[in-house]
Amino acid sequence: xxxxxxxxxxxxxxxxxxxxxxxxxxxxxxxxxxxxxxxxxxxxxxxxxxxxxxxxxxxxxxxxxxxxxxxxxxxxxxxxxxxxxxxxxxxxxxxxxxxxxxxxxxxxxxxxxxxxxxxxxxxxxxxxxxxxxxxxxxxxxxxxxxxxxxxxxxxxxxxxxxxxxxxxxxxxxxxxxxxxxxxxxxxxxxxxxxxxxxxxxxxxxxxxxxxxxxxxxxxxxxxxxxxxxxxxxxxxxxxxxxxxxxxxxxxxxxxxxxxxxxxxxxxxxxxxxxxxxxxxxxxxxxxxxxxxxxxxxxxxxxxxxxxxxxxxxxxxxxxxxxxxxxxxxxxxxxxxxxxxxxxxxxxxxxxxxxxxxxxxxxxxxxxxxxxxxxxxxxxxxxxxxxxxxxxxxxxxxxxxxxxxxxxxxxxxxxxxxxxxxxxxxxxxxxxxxxxxxxxxxxxxxxxxxxxxxxxxxxxxxxxx
Numbered sequence: 116x117x118x119x120x121x122x123x124x125x126x127x128x129x130x131x132x133x134x135x136x137x138x139x140x141x142x143x144x145x146x147x148x149x150x151x152x153x154x155x156x157x158x159x160x161x162x163x164x165x166x167x168x169x170x171x172x173x174x175x176x177x178x179x180x181x182x183x184x185x186x187x188x189x190x191x192x193x194x195x196x197x198x199x200x201x202x203x204x205x206x207x208x209x210x211x212x213x214x215x216x217x218x219x220x221x222x223x224x225x226x227x228x229x230x231x232x233x234x235x236x237x238x239x240x241x242x243x244x245x246x247x248x249x250x251x252x253x254x255x256x257x258x259x260x261x262x263x264x265x266x267x268x269x270x271x272x273x274x275x276x277x278x279x280x281x282x283x284x285x286x287x288x289x290x291x292x293x294x295x296x297x298x299x300x301x302x303x304x305x306x307x308x309x310x311x312x313x314x315x316x317x318x319x320x321x322x323x324x325x326x327x328x329x330x331x332x333x334x335x336x337x338x339x340x341x342x343x344x345x346x347x348x349x350x351x352x353x354x355x356x357x358x359x360x361x362x363x364x365x366x367x368x369x370x371x372x373x374x375x376x377x378x379x380x381x382x383x384x385x386x387x388x389x390x391x392x393x394x395x396x397x398x399x400x401x402x403x404x405x406x407x408x409x410x411x412x413x414x415x416x417x418x419x420x421x422x423x424x425x426x427x428x429x430x431x432x433x434x435x436x437x438x439x440x441x442x443x444x445x446x447x448x449x450x451x452x453x454x455x456x457x458x459x460x461x462x463x464x465x466x467x468x469x470x471x472x473x474x475x476x477x478x479x480x481x482x483x484x485x486x487x488x489x490x491x492x493x494x495x496x497x498x499x500x501x502x503x504x505x506x507x508x509x510x511x512x513x514x515x516x517x518x519x520x521x522x523x524x525x526x527x528x529x530x531x532x533x534x535x536x537x538x539x540x541x542x543x544x545x546x547x548x549x550x551x552x553x554x555x556x557x558x559x560x561x562x563x564x565x566x567x568x569x570x571x572x573x574x575x576x577x578x579x
Contacts, residue, residue, distance in 0.1 A: 118171045120159045126151050134180035142187050150186040198544040199565045199572070203519055203557030205471045206376075206509030210546060212409040212416070213468045213509075216455055219414060219448040226447035233443045246431065248446055252453040256379050257393045257404075259421035263431050264408070264449065265439040269304060271405035271418030272373050276308035278433040279369050279403075279426065280335035284311040288321035288353065291340040301340060301373075310335070323354040323362055330366055337363045339401075341375035360400025369402045369426060376511035377406020377419065379456055380463070385473045387512055393421065402426055408445075410509045413466035414452035415445040471559055472507065476518050482566065483520040483558045489570035490522070494577055497525040505559040519559040523550070526576060534576065541572040 129135050129151050130144075138147045161168055172179045200210050215223075236243035246263050253262035265271050276285060285305055292314065294300045305312045311333065315325035326337055337359055356372065363370035378390050390411065396404050403426050408417030418439075420430060430436065441449070455465040463473045483500055490498055503521035526534050531549045538545040538554070545568075547554050561569060 117167060117169060118162060120162050122171060123155055123158055123162075124174055126155070129155075129174055132175040132180075134175060134177055135183065138180060138184055138187070141184075146187050146190065147183065150183045150190070153186060154183060196544065198539075198546050199568055200560045201545055201547040201556040201569065203503055203505035203521065203548065203555075203560055204508035205468060205505065205517075205560055206410050206507055206511055207560075208509055213413045215415065215448055216413070216452060216466055218455060218465075219451040222447040222451035223415075223444045226443050231443060231447075233446070244431075245440065245443070245446060249450050249453060252450065253419060253421055256453060256456055257421045258397055259404075259423075261424040261427035262419065262421040263427055263436075264441045264446070265418045265420070265436075266441055266445070267416055268373070268375060268377075268405055268407040268418040270439040271420045272301075273304050273308055274430055274433060274435055274439055275371055275403055275405060275420060276305060276310050276336065276338075277435055278429045279371070281309035283335035284313050284331075284333040285336045285338050286313045286315055286326050286329050286334060287338040287340065288316045288325070289314045290316065290318050290321055290353070291338075293340060305338075320352045321354060322352065323358045326354065326359060327362055330362075330368070334366070334368055336369045336371050338371050338373070340373040356396065356401060357399045360402075363402065364400065370400065371403045372396055372401045372405070374404055374406040376410040376412075376509065377404075378411040380469070382411075382472065382512075386517075387472065387507070387515055389515070390512055397421065407509075408449055408452075410511050411468060411507075412452065413455075413462075413468035415448040417441055417445055417449050467562075472517065474559065476520065479558045480520045482561065482563060483522060485563075486522060486556070486558065486561070486566050486569060489566055490524070490573055493570050493574040495524065495526070495573055497527070499523045501555075503555065503557050503559075505557055517559060519557050521555045521557045523553045523555055524573075525553050526573075529576070537576045537579065538572055541575055543568045543572060545569055545572045 126148060130139065130147070135147065135151070158171070198210060200207055202210070206212050232243070234243050234245050249264055250262045253259060265274055287301070287305070292301050302312055313329050315321060315329045339356060339359060360370045374391065374393065374396065376390065377393055379393055381392055382390055393404055393406060401422065403420060403422035405418060405420050406412070408414040408419055420427065452466065454460070456462045463469045487498060487500065499522070501521050501523050503519040505517040505519040507515065507517070524534070525531070529537065531552050531554055534554050535547055535549055538547060547556050549555065556569065
């Protein structure tokens, strides 16, 4: 007679077996009971399913206990884990955006392990400012008079507007009122700042004269924003930032630019255009510029504000500053990252994001060949080297493709979705994409040190 759900043992009965009691000693009663309940629930679902098992497991045996131990170990894995980014999207928001340079990781470890001079002036022995640790570096690298850092770019925009335009109005182009990831909209940020938004121009065409016509006694800021992750093409025009800056200056207003991503080096030699360099934006006359730390800069999550000293001083003194301030670990990583932009370092080699952007296709192809050899050594046979297209991601350089090389892989008995899921569930999860019914591993975002990890992940899939 086939087993029935009523044949399943009670939890207390399971706990009486020596093999299960040993788990309580090794882990805890609470963890063991939780794992047992899930296992019995799975067994019950199987018995009630379309293809119920003919027999039940030996609940007192070592094999069953090993399965429960595996459940407990899986529960103990960190929720936030390292993964291999095989998607070809370099700044992948879902995967943590910019990966940090070793120097930045070491700086975070040191700042976390030890007491620091976060807000102590070592020379005078008096209280100092956490902003001083990176302000001089930002000034040096951007040409700004002053700088301050908060916890992300949206916070930077919010603080900038609250400190300069609260209770007054902000003029912005309709074509730049973007929505970024997570349904956060620039008009909503402006509203939360206490400023009134005045939209000018049309979705595809805005002129300086549109801003000029909208200026009145309530105007405080002329706001220019990066289009983030979309592009309008065809019959378009946007105001020249130098002309907009002159208009602001002539009317004693603030010209503020939200760059979104923000880059400190010219990427055009690598075929990537339309991403203004922060120093060039400030040189064009912008009074205040905001940009992210964890995108093209290649550092931790941060919102960097650079510009005129008088305006930055207003931001530093604003009551919201304490709520938005950057923490010591991110500050340590940001300082270490910024130092990689100084000689003798070459940021295109030292900063992982920039290195992935600028790697020659020959380097990517060599990595693909190394991964091919590693996978074949693990017994994988159905794999092909294909041309691929990588993306910058993170709302940076939208629609600008990067040539890449990928491996197209299939495993007998597994669909593409099944293989991709199995790779995500591995000891070191591998996150890939699917194309034409096969799993695609893009080598522009897989690093040399990760090739053995990817090979081990496939070996585990083949063994399962």
